[in-house]
Amino acid sequence: MSVRLFGTTFTTARAEEVIAAAAALPQARLRLIVTANVDHIVILSENAAFRKAYDGAAMRTLDGMPLVWLARLGGGRNVRRITGHELIAAALASPQPSDRRVFLMASSDIVGARVAASFAEAGLPAAAVRMATPPFGFETDEAYSRRLAAEIRAHGTTLLIMGVGAPKSEIWVDRYGPELGNPVTLAVGEALNVAAGLVPRAPVLMQRMGLEWFFRFLHAPRRLFPRYFLRSWRFLKIASASRGRQTLDSALGRHSREAAWMLHPETKPES
Structure with a gap:
């Protein structure tokens, strides 16, 4: 798992x-x-x-x-x-x-x-x-x-x-x-x-909504400002690049399978 x-x-x-x-x-x-x-x-x-x-x-x-x-x-x-x-x-x-x-x-x-x-x-x-x-x-x-x-x-x-x-x-x-x-x-x-x-722990609703970071920031703004409002912007770039690679890998894998099926039709699963 x-x-x-x-x-x-x-x-x-x-x-x-x-x-x-x-x-x-x-x-x-x-x-x-x-x-x-x-x-x-x-x-x-x-x-x-x-x-x-x-x-x-x-x-x-x-x-x-x-x-x-x-x-x-x-x-x-x-x-x-x-x-x-x-x-x-x-x-x-x-x-x-x-x-x-x-x-x-x-x-x-x-x-x-x-x-x-x-x-x-x-x-x-x-x-x-x-x-x-x-x-x-x-x-x-x-x-x-x-x-x-x-x-x-x-x-x-x-x-x-x-x-x-x-x-x-x-x-x-x-x-x-x-x-x-x-x-x-x-x-x-x-x-x-x-x-x-x-x-304090964030309320359950804020945890489920992904807003626990904001709850923590409100309780320690000076310490957490650099993390949440400066460093975290880098995460968006990292996530975007990772998502792009995942999409590309998926597309390449799909095209590779299609090419293999063209060469060997008997290997293509029935739809």
Whole structure:
């Protein structure tokens, strides 16, 4: 159950199925789950390290509604949106949550503390949850990163939740994955702040209409203006080019089939 978009394969499975599939992979494989949105697509076109992390991820979901619409337009009828919030909930709702060893990479101490408290309410013992609030620029500090990776591994982490934003979360996990013990890893960005209750979720109607971005912008206009009103324009160009290639490939494929039928009429299916 998958769909191709922008040269990348995305899963169309449900959140709980995504978690189960990643958990079933051998630990020798990087078990990273990424959640694509419009901003990710723009960064993927510019950042080779981010592209490498995406290509190496175990599962890729469509988080942004514009991506879901494009996938459906391309023929993916069963494409669904799977958010970081849903993945976190699915991971905690899976069988035997008491066996989980969770490590949170949070954007602030208060985010980590609140999410850890909510996990305790879900049945996880306090000792099963650890957290870190990495300093700005941690992803370029090799000594710090190796100490942090060792801490994650020593905890026996089975579920690592990265809430420090893209592309640093994905690139960091791709780079240090073997040193982490390869837990199932969710790169969910803002979803961790939502889980902490510091960022409100958009109303369901706005989510369905693809207006969640506007709801977020209203709550953090200064931080999100560059993303939504400057960088996102590049997405339209990328999407247009991708759609054009898809149409061309489809046309070439059709003409190739017609040429083959002319040479070998017996291969043409009955109408």
